[in-house]
Amino acid sequence: MMADLIEHLFAPAFDNEWLAQMGDASAIDLLSIIHDPTSEKLAFTTDSFVVSPLFFPGGNIGELAVYGTINDLAMRGAKPLLLSAGFILEEGLPMETLGNIVAAMAQACRKAGVKVAAGDTKVVQRGHGDGLYISTSGIGVIPVGVEIGPANARPGDVVMVSGTMGDHGIAIMSVREGLTFQTEIRSDTAPLNGLVEAMLKTGNFEVSKNSEVCQPIHCLRDATRGGLAAVLNELAGSSKVGIEFDERKVPLRPEVNAACEMLGLDPLHVANEGKLVAIVPEQVAEPVLAAMRTHEYGQAAAIIGCVVAEHPGLVTAKTSIGGMRVVDIPAGELLPRIC
Numbered sequence: 001m002m003a004d005l006i007e008h009l010f011a012p013a014f015d016n017e018w019l020a021q022m023g024d025a026s027a028i029d030l031l032s033i034i035h036d037p038t039s040e041k042l043a044f045t046t047d048s049f050v051v052s053p054l055f056f057p058g059g060n061i062g063e064l065a066v067y068g069t070i071n072d073l074a075m076r077g078a079k080p081l082l083l084s085a086g087f088i089l090e091e092g093l094p095m096e097t098l099g100n101i102v103a104a105m106a107q108a109c110r111k112a113g114v115k116v117a118a119g120d121t122k123v124v125q126r127g128h129g130d131g132l133y134i135s136t137s138g139i140g141v142i143p144v145g146v147e148i149g150p151a152n153a154r155p156g157d158v159v160m161v162s163g164t165m166g167d168h169g170i171a172i173m174s175v176r177e178g179l180t181f182q183t184e185i186r187s188d189t190a191p192l193n194g195l196v197e198a199m200l201k202t203g204n205f206e207v208s209k210n211s212e213v214c215q216p217i218h219c220l221r222d223a224t225r226g227g228l229a230a231v232l233n234e235l236a237g238s239s240k241v242g243i244e245f246d247e248r249k250v251p252l253r254p255e256v257n258a259a260c261e262m263l264g265l266d267p268l269h270v271a272n273e274g275k276l277v278a279i280v281p282e283q284v285a286e287p288v289l290a291a292m293r294t295h296e297y298g299q300a301a302a303i304i305g306c307v308v309a310e311h312p313g314l315v316t317a318k319t320s321i322g323g324m325r326v327v328d329i330p331a332g333e334l335l336p337r338i339c
Contacts, residue, residue, distance in 0.1 A: 002121060009099060010087075010119060013106040018082070018117035026117045033081050034141050041142040043078035045069060048135040052337040054101065057171045058186030061134060062101035064273060066108035067191045068224070068339060069138040074193040075220040075276065077148040077200060078140030083109070084118040085136050090129030101132065112191035114138070145215070146200065152218040153239035157307040158285035160278050162195060162292055163188070163300040164251040165228050166270035170259045172338045183255045190274030192222065195295045199278065202287040216288055219279035222272070224339055226330045229268040231277045232315045233329040245305025246318045268317075269330040271338045279307060 011019065018026040049065045070080045085105070089098065109116060167188040174185055202216045219239070221231045228250065236243045252267055260267045274297060280288050285303060292298030315327045 002123075005121065009102055010121070013102045014085070014109070014116040014119070016115040016117070018115065019119070028082070028117065041078075043073045043076045043140040043142050044137070045072040046135070046137040047072060048133065049339055050130070050133050050337055051172070051339055052130060053172075053175055054097065054131055056175050056187055057184055058167075059189035059273075060101055060104050061132060062103075062105035063108035064187075064189050064339060065134040065136045066105050066112065066114070067189055068273065069136040070112050070114060071192045071222045071274075071276075073138050073140035074191075074196045075148070075222055076140075076142060077146035077196060077217065077220070078142045078193075079197070080112065080114045080138055080140040080193050082117040082139045083114055083136055084120075084138075085116050085134060086120040087122070088129055088133040088135070089121065089123045090131050091123055091126040093129075093131055098132070108191070112193060143200075147215060148217050148220050150219055150221065150235055150238035151240075153235055153241050153243075153279045153307045154218065154281075155241060155307055155309040156282050157218055157279045158282050158303055159232070159243060159245055159305040159307065160280065160285070160289060160292075160301060160303045161223070161228065161251065162192070162276045162278070162298045163274075164253050164256065165223065165272060165275065166256045166260065166267040167253065167275075168273040169227070169265075169270035169338055170256050172271075173263065174259070179259070181255050181259060185253070185255055185259065188272055188274035190297050192274065192276055192297060195276070195292065195297045196220065198291045198295045198298075199288050202284060202291045215281070216284045217278055217280050219277075221277050223275050223277050224273060225271050227267070227269045227271055228277065229266070229315070229327050230329050232327065235277070235279060236315050237313045239307075240312045242308040242311040242313070243305060243315045244308055244318070245315075248318070248320055249302055249304040251300045251302050268327060273339065282306075 054061045073080045171185045171187040223231045292301035317327045
């Protein structure tokens, strides 16, 4: 039965020359997939997805697994190339449900330009798997000169976000809790590698008196679990700097903001799955912002704050009434099982 499942579902959906080898491991000629001779580093990441429910407004666990792994690679400036996918199926999972999820994963791979080169499938007893879990790993290449990392923020840098915050977490909560709103709140699940590529291209110009080519991005993080607050705290801690931002400049959908008020949630703590936080040098902030806004997934991008030398490791926000407050990293899991 497992052989039939692989032959008739997984293999056709993810068909490519590496997966077709069907060995204990796929043999990959790196020169055949790394077409850019300027690439000198590999990026490698792994993740697991246990979201409940499996389907939600704007997406499902399948495309979430693909995009989540791709985005982790993109946050180091890497071009994603290959994925692996492991499926933990609960006994009794309807084949139609699995088929729809696999089809969504295959479509997500095509959209993002990656291929599944290896995979595995296991089945657990009924009541032990919550339907379906997916584990993925990804490999990408980092071009020469791209040095993006969580410890690279410097005082004077500008902090920006690629779009509205909190969409994914509230979309999951609305389905899970049976909440209805006048406007459907959809997940922002999306691949961000194309957006990052567009941002990096803004570094191809000369700046400063010494005509040095400026590194256009110092830090990138996708604002998933813990939302914007968690990401900013992590970056401030890793770079040993302070971060200050204006709450009024953070893009929020009115319906998401209203839902957070009703549920008693801070939208800064709510998860996203298709939004990033970027820290860039001040002199390239406007060109990077312009590049983001021309991309499908950066149209609502905004500059929200700056990096400071004061209060290293601490994040503060200017409130809507003009005061200042400390924005802590969220304690506990406000919205469990969101990815």
